[in-house]
Amino acid sequence: MNEQDREKLGAVISGSLEKGVDVKLDSSVSVEDMAVGRYVTIEGQKRRFFGMITDVSLEVTDQRLTLAPPDVSDPFIAEVLAGTGTYGMLHVTPMLTISSEAVGPQPVKTVASHFSTVNQASESDIELVFGKEDEKRFWIGNPLDMETKICLDLPEMVKRSNGIFGKSGTGKTFLTRILLVGMLQKSAAVNLIFDMHSEYGWAGTSEGRHNVKALKQLFPSKVAVFTLDEETSRRRGVKTDFVVKIGYDEIKPEDIVLLRQTLNLTELAVEAAYQMRNHFGKNWLQSVTDLKGSEESKALMDELHIHESTFLNLQRGLDTIRRLPFIEPHVPSNAVQSALEYLGNGRNVVLEFGKYTDITAYILVANLLTRRIYASYRDKMEKAMNEEAEKPTPLVITIEEAHKFLNPEVASQTIFGTIAREMRKYNVTLLVIDQRPSGIDAEVMSQMGTKITCLLDNERDIDSVLAGVSGKSALRSVLSRLESRQQALIFGHAVPMPVVIQTREYGSLESYKSFGFFEEGTESEEQVLKDIEDLWE
């Protein structure tokens, strides 16, 4: 490699593997040009190290200098003291090593020797670590201030549950959309997306600017849009494939457990739901809500040992569910069956919620569908294991507001908790999107393979995202200093070392081209082009 295209920053002067190494900056390098999150290489005697800048500090050799600062108006004195009496220090956390013996980057087990040269990582260094864009690797963004592409190994990534976190308005949705496009292009998995704000299926909006295209427009043949709210979807001009209605008999007490907090139910009321189900059978929901103050109900209470207030509590909650317009007594078409068919054919399903953006509807539907889809996957997978039949296509389920499904109180009982924990066995994994990661059960968080996080500034959220990561304190300073838009920290299974990225452009004509939508020569090419032009008019 050409030595000249590397910029020398300084030399290692102290440090430890645990805490990272300290690098004294050369006098020709200004501390103001440094940035946390940037990559450096350390040229040890026997191996090269890759590291990330995690802190920048100012030092003086003589404390008296700080007590009687020299005349800074004199450029000569300032120039002499720069790098000698006063100097900049970088704190670098080593992440990977490359030695001649081992192939590819290895985790660090030691530090570079004293006074090893530290260079700014070059484009080719980054490429060496993160790999090039290819059939499996998907370009998600660029490192800070660099042109190199950071690529994720998507087939590997979807083998585990993953999370996207960040404060509201930091670009989670954009990032998710980019990632979903990548999954559709490069991973062998199919996606089921519970699209609470109708952003992923059809044109979504970028913050305050123009409409951006979403999955159905970009992959018309690979994506099916399901909707709960046909009217809104039609008004937005979405070509829907299926209108989801849910029958009373499809709702089970397990669904009520998740809704306990949103419906303001007591523990006993949830317990009562199970009893009711045992008593009435499949149509329990209708039967319970129809029982109104009659003699019959009193007798039932006594028989099942349910207190009246508990019963009323349950009844009120179930009434809320019944009032949801997409819940009907009898439903001819089976949404679960239909979704499974699409997924089985390798088509991705986006479920739009339309105007039903309240959390009750979201939790109820997501839980209900997922539970049954998961059950079907488990059957298929078990069959495949026994009879060597074909395994079902890996499925990735995307959920928003994940802390409502995965909070410590319900995570052990809901299907999402089960998927997050048992993940790979049945080829179903989660893509969790959330703005309050501290609300998610620690066990679930610990099982996530790759975490992508935009800016977070709440201490508890940061702690929860970084739990169990080596070099946590260093990453913490990087994380809390991300820019509020289009920057994210990625770490975990799919990347060899934590990386801060500037997410790639999405939503402009150029960006669609960069995703390669016009190279495949699909039938829809003309239509896509036209759509894009429409957007720009």
Add this chain to the structure above:
Amino acid sequence: MTELSDRVGEVIEAGTTGFTAQCYELYHSPPLGSLVKTGDTYGIVHNATTSSLDPSRRPIARGRDEADEEAIYKASPQLAKLLRSEFSALVVGHRQDDKIHQYLPPEPARIHGFVYQCSPEEMKEFSQSLDFINLLVNAHLPVSADELVAAALRQMSQAHDDRHAFLVSAGKELAILLSGQFHQLKAILGRIRD
């Protein structure tokens, strides 16, 4: 080759760390801090004196009736022969096998060795390395090290096309040598800034 006109004097006392030379012309001692050489030995002028040839006979005041100072010398031409100027130099390096080493030579200078003032080219060559500053800073001399270092750097900087760059790099060398003595550093830097 060094020209005759650069010849400023002759060694009359020599030691491992320094030598003293007598000037051929009264008052024609090289300036403080300038680089001189005798044989292969380089030195930096740190002290200059003018005194009577015979230490037991001190000069007496003669100018009461004269109009100006020059008139005194004109009236008593023997004065130029009865007084002498001397200068002392600190050894800061030597040339061996056509290479300049900035440390003490194995042998001291020879008595009656001719002393030359170095040309700008030679000063430039000598100041490629700044190790001599260490010898200056640590020498125990009647003149203060701060003054000597500053004078030497001012002299040498004149031989460089980019004076500023030379002074900055010398300043950085000093800042490292005097890392614990900020006030001394500040004093020297104050004397060499251009």
